[in-house]
Amino acid sequence: MRRTQEQIEWDELFAVGSVEDIPSIVATDLYSKGAPQGRLSRRWSLGDDAYVSISARPEEQRATCSVTAKFGPDLMRFSRNIEVTWTRVGRASRRAWIHCGAMGCDRKCHRLYIVANNLVCRQCAGLRYESKNRPAHDRSRVRADKLRGRLGAEPGFGAPLPSIKPKGMHRSTFDRLCHDLYEEERRFAELLPPVVERQVAALLKRLEALEKKQGAALRLSGSSSIAAPDL
Numbered sequence: 259m260r261r262t263q264e265q266i267e268w269d270e271l272f273a274v275g276s277v278e279d280i281p282s283i284v285a286t287d288l289y290s291k292g293a294p295q296g297r298l299s300r301r302w303s304l305g306d307d308a309y310v311s312i313s314a315r316p317e318e319q320r321a322t323c324s325v326t327a328k329f330g331p332d333l334m335r336f337s338r339n340i341e342v343t344w345t346r347v348g349r350a351s352r353r354a355w356i357h358c359g360a361m362g363c364d365r366k367c368h369r370l371y372i373v374a375n376n377l378v379c380r381q382c383a384g385l386r387y388e389s390k391n392r393p394a395h396d397r398s399r400v401r402a403d404k405l406r407g408r409l410g411a412e413p414g415f416g417a418p419l420p421s422i423k424p425k426g427m428h429r430s431t432f433d434r435l436c437h438d439l440y441e442e443e444r445r446f447a448e449l450l451p452p453v454v455e456r457q458v459a460a461l462l463k464r465l466e467a468l469e470k471k472q473g474a475a476l477r478l479s480g481s482s483s484i485a486a487p488d489l
């Protein structure tokens with residue numbers, strides 16, 4: 259049961275379309291100037307109480323990686339030994355490649371992605387999610403909620419956005435994320451299956467009627483809004 263829940267969480271976080279969103283490590287973080295570097299530690303925050311972190315120790319022929327993923331109360335840890343090979347660069351130097359850990363792949367790569375309980379190449383990371391066959395509107399909703407998380411907003415189509423940007427975020431990033439979210443939610447609305455669209459329209463109509471009915475009372479109490487439906 260616990261495993262299933264973890265899998266759902268991973269899929270929610272990473273089945274969002276582009277591999278650029280997936281935590282990853284690159285060979286040059288571990289190896290530079292033709293030699294293994296010191297231990298590498300990295301952490302990716304994935305919203306409230308959720309993160310992925312990696313600690314990697316590069317050696318001549320392998321890199322030992324320990325990954326921790328936390329999603330609220332769920333904690334997952336795994337370790338992998340990544341195979342390392344070298345190619346000559348000019349007469350005096352060499353370059354390291356890190357190998358995909360997916361079974362039957364072994365592609366030598368510059369970058370590996372942390373997916374489920376493995377470190378894999380771009381192709382293996384992509385294939386995994388393409389095979390999910392998640393409906394387009396669902397993928398769009400997940401992308402939108404992920405953007406909402408970065409903006410510090412509640413999940414859910416049409417839920418209010420904060421008027422101030424999260425602490426430490428650049429204004430340009432905030433504006434870009436707001437724009438991306440607007441575009442994503444517009445796409446989501448367009449992708450909604452007709453049956454859901456009718457349900458949403460009926461729900462909005464009921465809310466509108468309720469708001470009218472309660473208008474006088476709301477004005478008296480100073481409250482003025484009704485929460486957006488959670489889709």
Ligand SMILES: [Zn+2]
Binds near residue numbers: 358360363364379382
């Ligand atoms: Zn691969």
